Amino acid sequence: MNAPLLLPAPMQGVDADxxxxxxxxxxxxxxxxxxxxxxxxxxxxxxxxxxxxxxxVWRVGLGAARHELHCLVERFGAHVAIxxxxxxxxxxxxxxxxxxxxxxxxxxxxxxxxxxxADAQARLLHPTPVASVLHAAAYCNGHLFGIVCCxxxxxxxxxxxxxxxxxxxxxxxxxxxxxxxxxxDDPHACTS
Numbered sequence: 001m002n003a004p005l006l007l008p009a010p011m012q013g014v015d016a017d018x019x020x021x022x023x024x025x026x027x028x029x030x031x032x033x034x035x036x037x038x039x040x041x042x043x044x045x046x047x048x049x050x051x052x053x054x055x056x057v058w059r060v061g062l063g064a065a066r067h068e069l070h071c072l073v074e075r076f077g078a079h080v081a082i083x084x085x086x087x088x089x090x091x092x093x094x095x096x097x098x099x100x101x102x103x104x105x106x107x108x109x110x111x112x113x114x115x116x117x118a119d120a121q122a123r124l125l126h127p128t129p130v131a132s133v134l135h136a137a138a139y140c141n142g143h144l145f146g147i148v149c150c151x152x153x154x155x156x157x158x159x160x161x162x163x164x165x166x167x168x169x170x171x172x173x174x175x176x177x178x179x180x181x182x183x184x185d186d187p188h189a190c191t192s
Contacts, residue, residue: 017166018173020045025177036082042174043075049170050134050163052150053077056125057174058088059146067091069147072178074127088124096121100147105164106135110156125149132157134164136171145175 024041027033033041043055055075061068071086090097095117100106108119110132122133130151138146148171 017045017049017170021170021173021177028177038177039073039082040075040080043073043080046148046150046167046170047075049166050150051152051157052134053153054126054128054130054149054151056127056149056151057146058125058149059178060090060144061087069125072146076128084127086127093121093124096124100135100137104137104139105168106133107159107164108133109158110152126151128153131155132159134159134167136164136167138171138175140175146171146178148174 021042024033024038024045027041028035028038039057043057046052046055053076055073057072057074058069059072060066061070067090069088069090071084072082074081074084074086096106099118106118106122108122110130122135123130125135125147126133126149130153132152132155134150136148137144138148148167150167
């Protein structure tokens with residue numbers, strides 16, 4: 001297992017976030033970083049950028065498992081779990097996915113009451129209770145590839161437009177680095 005990756009002091013702006021992720025991907029591509037280190041580095045970057053207590057990255061299953069979300073990495077504070085084995089059934093989350101598809105992100109600042117089914121379903125993607133969440137969908141060839149989830153446990157947080165755009169951009173960038181090349185080139189590969 002790789003040593004923890006220490007990123008530079010928090011950088012400012014979406015372009016800096018994308019550049020930091022590009023650096024991590026370059027280290028991965030050149031064999032200077034292994035997949036677990038890449039995942040830990042990406043979640044550290046997101047934790048710094050969004051001030052989240054918890055970051056969770058999910059991948060849609062392939063083949064017979066395409067109706068499941070599989071957890072690739074979860075970070076809670078400094079603790080990182082790679083492939084923790086968490087699986088969520090997509091069919092149990094229809095209201096959540098309807099809201100996610102409507103805007104390519106899902107946000108709940110925790111200030112309003114949470115009676116909606118979508119809000120309860122969104123919290124299934126966090127291993128510990130959270131006060132507020134921001135999720136972004138990542139797509140590959142027009143098909144859902146995965147979901148990046150940020151959560152605040154200790155306090156409610158208002159997610160502004162810049163946060164939503166930044167997380168969506170990072171989620172899409174993550175797909176470019178995480179999806180095998182053949183999936184990006186084949187328009188049907190992300191659904192099989």
